[in-house]
Amino acid sequence: MARRALITGITGQDGSYLAEHLLDQGYDVWGLVRGQANPRVSRVRKLLQDVQLVRGDLLDQGSLISAVERVQPDEVYNLGAISFVPMSWEQAELTAEVTGMGVLRMLEAIRVCSGITSSRAAGSGQIRFYQASSSEMFGQVRETPQNERTPFHPRSPYGVAKAYGHFLTQNYRESYGMFAVSGILFNHESPRRGAEFVTRKVSLGAARIKLGLASELRLGNLSARRDWGYAGDYVQAMRLMLQADAPEDYVIGTGRTQSVRELVVAAFEAAGLDWERYVVADQALHRPAEVDLLCADPKKARVQLGWEPSVPFEDLVAMMVESDIKLLSDGGDPDQDSSWP
Numbered sequence: 001m002a003r004r005a006l007i008t009g010i011t012g013q014d015g016s017y018l019a020e021h022l023l024d025q026g027y028d029v030w031g032l033v034r035g036q037a038n039p040r041v042s043r044v045r046k047l048l049q050d051v052q053l054v055r056g057d058l059l060d061q062g063s064l065i066s067a068v069e070r071v072q073p074d075e076v077y078n079l080g081a082i083s084f085v086p087m088s089w090e091q092a093e094l095t096a097e098v099t100g101m102g103v104l105r106m107l108e109a110i111r112v113c114s115g116i117t118s119s120r121a122a123g124s125g126q127i128r129f130y131q132a133s134s135s136e137m138f139g140q141v142r143e144t145p146q147n148e149r150t151p152f153h154p155r156s157p158y159g160v161a162k163a164y165g166h167f168l169t170q171n172y173r174e175s176y177g178m179f180a181v182s183g184i185l186f187n188h189e190s191p192r193r194g195a196e197f198v199t200r201k202v203s204l205g206a207a208r209i210k211l212g213l214a215s216e217l218r219l220g221n222l223s224a225r226r227d228w229g230y231a232g233d234y235v236q237a238m239r240l241m242l243q244a245d246a247p248e249d250y251v252i253g254t255g256r257t258q259s260v261r262e263l264v265v266a267a268f269e270a271a272g273l274d275w276e277r278y279v280v281a282d283q284a285l286h287r288p289a290e291v292d293l294l295c296a297d298p299k300k301a302r303v304q305l306g307w308e309p310s311v312p313f314e315d316l317v318a319m320m321v322e323s324d325i326k327l328l329s330d331g332g333d334p335d336q337d338s339s340w341p
Ligand code: NAP
Pocket: 008, 009, 010, 011, 012, 013, 014, 015, 033, 034, 035, 038, 040, 056, 057, 058, 059, 078, 079, 080, 081, 082, 083, 084, 098, 132, 133, 134, 135, 184, 185, 186, 187, 188, 189, 194
């Protein structure tokens, strides 16, 4: 019988790629969607016609229990979150509730539906749980590159909420014997990336300037460095983690790091533009506390899961710029867009 997966965050970037990947692998895929009339559901329906939808919200414990009861999943992928770091200062409490406490609610839904108690541990045939942890937890890094043993020093309410979810996942594994793991994923991007994140802001900015739709691009800290990979590769690591013999956490990244300035140079070069004529550094876009440098050591994932990234940084940036030039040339609106490339 096909394995059943329940994905929270199905309307987001990773949810879409993970759903496609699991469908390819023969899974029955269910996506949790929130809200009465969520406008982003239409693009899931359009792109992912074989995904079944179930209503639920990470803020609502009962809805998660109902969703698990209805779907009867073999695997749960918890990708739902408030994931935009600057928003976590503006709405710190909501971020804690969704990105942090949402993990507790999802784990509790699994525990209750599986009949696991302090005296009755999880048995074979249990639901396997994946938590979307983040390299933001490393924050002000203690060492470079960062691996599974590097201590955390989060620099945003988002990073703090993710650290809570990370330790809680570990705790449910240790307390109840649950197959619960965290993937500590470094930044991963694609043509489906939200327009608020820097890679997509830059690819859209370069595309708009190329097509004469804008004359400048305002950015914050150009010196920050990130380890950027392709989202399509990273969702494969999520599935591999849940197929492993034992539940363990893994760092997923490329092992390379580039600055935002290098990202801008690559994107404008891909569009055939001189970036220095158009990019304006704006102090107002700097964060209250910055994560200056992230760089993964993905050795454990390579050795134990056989996972490797396949898209180099320059190709990823060119892919995003080309996709945005096409989207805008075809009259698409990236903020309203109901379809995904
Ligand atoms: P994304 O595009 O921002 O998607 C976030 C998803 O969370 C959306 O589907 C959103 O649904 C859902 N969501 C928000 N609030 C919710 C709630 N109250 N209940 C249920 N769902 C809710 O994020 P992504 O880039 O795909 O990332 C997926 C996960 O990986 C996130 O947890 C993120 O923090 C984490 N992560 C991402 C990266 C990265 O570089 N992309 C790296 C490390 C970790 P709506 O449509 O309803 O808003």
